[in-house]
Amino acid sequence: MTATGFIKDRLVPVGSILLVILIAWYFAAYSMNAPFQRDFDRRAGETRTSVEFLKKTMSQPKPTMPAPHQVATNLWKNTLTVKPWSKRSLVYHSWVTLSATLLGFAMGTALGVAIAIGIVHIPALDRSFLPWIIASQTIPILATAPMIIVLLAAIGVTGLLPKALISTYLSFFPVAVGMVKGLRSPDVLHLDLMRTYSANRMQTLWKLRIPASVPFFFTSMKVAIAASLIGAIVGELPTGAVAGIGSKLLAGSYYSQTVDIFAALIAGSIVAILLVTAVDVVGRFVNTRMGAKSQ
Amino acid sequence: MPETVISAQNLDLTFETNDGPVHALKDITLDIAEGEFVSLIGPSGCGKTTLLRVIADLETPTGGTVSVNGMTPDEARLARAYGYVFQQSALLPWRTIEENVALPLEVMGLDKATRNQRIVSNLELVNLTGFEKKFPWQLSGGMQQRASIARALAVEPAMLLMDEPFGALDEIVRDHLNEQLLKLWAKTKKTVVFVTHSIPEAVFLSTKIVVMSPRPGRIHEIIDCNLGTDRALDIRETPEFLRIAHQVREGLKAGHSYDE
Known part of the structure; x- marks a missing residue:
C-alpha cells in the first residue's frame, strides 16, 4: 500500500469515525456531568461563566462520564510513567489478562478443533453433540464464571487456570462451529478423487479436509480470541480483584473511579485489537504460503 | 487376442430420489480389452458418466456384475488399478x-x-x-x-478412466489435447475409457465407440473405429472419418438422443 493510498483508504475513514466518536463523547461528558456540577456550584454559591462551567464538567475527579482527555491522561500516566511490572501499571494488568487469554485461547482452539473433527467423522456425535454445544453458549457466562472460580478454588485450583478455563469455554465454540463447516468444505469432486486413490479417512483428513478448512480456521480464531479476552476479564471479576484488567474494572467501580474504569476498558480494547490483528497477520501469511492469490 | 480387462454383465443402476426412482443404467453388457481406447458417447442423462463411476467404484450398481482386472470394482479401486480424470481438473x-x-x-x-x-x-x-x-x-x-x-x-495405473476431461475447454485447446492424449495413449499402451458428448472427439480418439441412449441409460450400439495409430487432426476431413462420424450420429438419432 502506498503512503497516499494508506491515507485515503485507512486514515481518512478511521479518523473520521474517531472524530465523530470523540465529539459525541465530549457532548455526553458535558451533559452527564453538568447536573452534578450545577448542584455542586449551587451549594457552594458559585456563579460561573459558561466557558468556566464547561471546563469544570470536563475535569471532575470522579465524573459520571469522564472526558476523553481525562482517560487519555490516566492511560498515559499508568502505562508510560510507571514501571511496567508495578501494580499501578496497566501494562502489568494487561499482561495478567493476556496470559490467561492466550492459555484459554490455545485450549479453546484445540478443544474446538477436536470437537469438529469428532463431529465430522462420527455420525452419532454429529446428531447428539451440536445442540449441547449451542446450549452451552446460551448460559450467561457472567453467572457461571463466579461458580467456576469458586468451585475450582475449593479444590485448590487458583490463579491463571480458572480464568483460562472461562476463556476456553467461550472460545471453543466459534472454532468448533467454524471448523465443522471448514472440514466439510471440500466438494464432492475432491472427496471422489481421494476415494479413487483409496485414501483412508486419516489421509483424507490430513491431505484434504484440514488444508481446505484453513481459511475457516483463521476466521473463527479471530472471533475466538476476542471471546477469550472477554472470558479472561469476566474471570477476573470474582477473583477478589488481585490483578488484571477485570480487577481494575472492579476496583474502579468499588471506588467510583470512573476514569480508571474507562482507562482499563481502553487498555482491554487495545489488547483485543492487537490479538485480532496478530491472528489476521498469521492468517494472511499462511494463506499466501498456501497459494492464495495476493490481494 | 488381448485380455478382457473390464467386463460388465447386465448392469442395472437405479437411483432413489425424492421424485421417485431414476433408472440410470439398464442392462449394460460391455467388454473392454486391454489396450483399447473406448469412448462412451451419448446425450446428457444417458448414464455414460454413471457407467464410468460404476467401473471406478464411485457408484454401486443395483443389479448385474462388473469386473475390473478380474476383480470387483471395490478391489480394483483398493489395488489402484485405474487413474480417474474428472471433467474439472480437481x-x-x-x-x-x-x-x-x-x-x-x-x-x-x-x-x-x-x-x-x-x-x-x-x-x-x-x-x-x-x-x-x-x-x-x-x-x-x-x-x-x-x-x-x-x-x-x-x-x-493399468487403465485410465476419463470423464469428459476436455468438456470444459474451448475447441482449439481441446483439439490440441486430443492430439496429445492420442500420442500419450500410443506411448503408454494403457486401456482408456473415455466419456464424451463430442462425436469428432470420440471418432478421432477411439478404437471402439459405445453409443448410449437416455431414459433409461442403455447401450444402443457399439461401433468399431480404428483409424490407425498415426493419425493427425486432419484425418477428420477423410471420408473414412466422416463415415464413422455419420454412423455414430445415426446411432444417436436412432437411440432418440435428438428427441425433445
Missing part, C-alpha cells in the same frame, strides 16, 4: 503442480525419491516441465487439465 488449490501430482503418491506411501522421479517423468509426458512450482490458478484451463492427467498417470 487440482487442490493450496498445492503446487508438483505437489498435486504427488498427492496420490503420498496416499500410496511411496518414498520421496520415487515420488520425485514420477513427478518429473509424468509432467514431462504432458509437456508441463517448468511449471512444477506454479499454483493451479496460475495455469490456463488446458494446462490444469493436463496436470490432472499427469496426476492420474503418476499412479501408474
Whole structure:
C-alpha cells in the first residue's frame, strides 16, 4: 500500500469515525456531568461563566462520564510513567489478562478443533453433540464464571487456570462451529478423487479436509480470541480483584473511579485489537504460503 | 487376442430420489480389452458418466456384475488399478503442480525419491516441465487439465478412466489435447475409457465407440473405429472419418438422443 493510498483508504475513514466518536463523547461528558456540577456550584454559591462551567464538567475527579482527555491522561500516566511490572501499571494488568487469554485461547482452539473433527467423522456425535454445544453458549457466562472460580478454588485450583478455563469455554465454540463447516468444505469432486486413490479417512483428513478448512480456521480464531479476552476479564471479576484488567474494572467501580474504569476498558480494547490483528497477520501469511492469490 | 480387462454383465443402476426412482443404467453388457481406447458417447442423462463411476467404484450398481482386472470394482479401486480424470481438473488449490501430482503418491506411501522421479517423468509426458512450482490458478484451463492427467498417470495405473476431461475447454485447446492424449495413449499402451458428448472427439480418439441412449441409460450400439495409430487432426476431413462420424450420429438419432 502506498503512503497516499494508506491515507485515503485507512486514515481518512478511521479518523473520521474517531472524530465523530470523540465529539459525541465530549457532548455526553458535558451533559452527564453538568447536573452534578450545577448542584455542586449551587451549594457552594458559585456563579460561573459558561466557558468556566464547561471546563469544570470536563475535569471532575470522579465524573459520571469522564472526558476523553481525562482517560487519555490516566492511560498515559499508568502505562508510560510507571514501571511496567508495578501494580499501578496497566501494562502489568494487561499482561495478567493476556496470559490467561492466550492459555484459554490455545485450549479453546484445540478443544474446538477436536470437537469438529469428532463431529465430522462420527455420525452419532454429529446428531447428539451440536445442540449441547449451542446450549452451552446460551448460559450467561457472567453467572457461571463466579461458580467456576469458586468451585475450582475449593479444590485448590487458583490463579491463571480458572480464568483460562472461562476463556476456553467461550472460545471453543466459534472454532468448533467454524471448523465443522471448514472440514466439510471440500466438494464432492475432491472427496471422489481421494476415494479413487483409496485414501483412508486419516489421509483424507490430513491431505484434504484440514488444508481446505484453513481459511475457516483463521476466521473463527479471530472471533475466538476476542471471546477469550472477554472470558479472561469476566474471570477476573470474582477473583477478589488481585490483578488484571477485570480487577481494575472492579476496583474502579468499588471506588467510583470512573476514569480508571474507562482507562482499563481502553487498555482491554487495545489488547483485543492487537490479538485480532496478530491472528489476521498469521492468517494472511499462511494463506499466501498456501497459494492464495495476493490481494 | 488381448485380455478382457473390464467386463460388465447386465448392469442395472437405479437411483432413489425424492421424485421417485431414476433408472440410470439398464442392462449394460460391455467388454473392454486391454489396450483399447473406448469412448462412451451419448446425450446428457444417458448414464455414460454413471457407467464410468460404476467401473471406478464411485457408484454401486443395483443389479448385474462388473469386473475390473478380474476383480470387483471395490478391489480394483483398493489395488489402484485405474487413474480417474474428472471433467474439472480437481487440482487442490493450496498445492503446487508438483505437489498435486504427488498427492496420490503420498496416499500410496511411496518414498520421496520415487515420488520425485514420477513427478518429473509424468509432467514431462504432458509437456508441463517448468511449471512444477506454479499454483493451479496460475495455469490456463488446458494446462490444469493436463496436470490432472499427469496426476492420474503418476499412479501408474493399468487403465485410465476419463470423464469428459476436455468438456470444459474451448475447441482449439481441446483439439490440441486430443492430439496429445492420442500420442500419450500410443506411448503408454494403457486401456482408456473415455466419456464424451463430442462425436469428432470420440471418432478421432477411439478404437471402439459405445453409443448410449437416455431414459433409461442403455447401450444402443457399439461401433468399431480404428483409424490407425498415426493419425493427425486432419484425418477428420477423410471420408473414412466422416463415415464413422455419420454412423455414430445415426446411432444417436436412432437411440432418440435428438428427441425433445
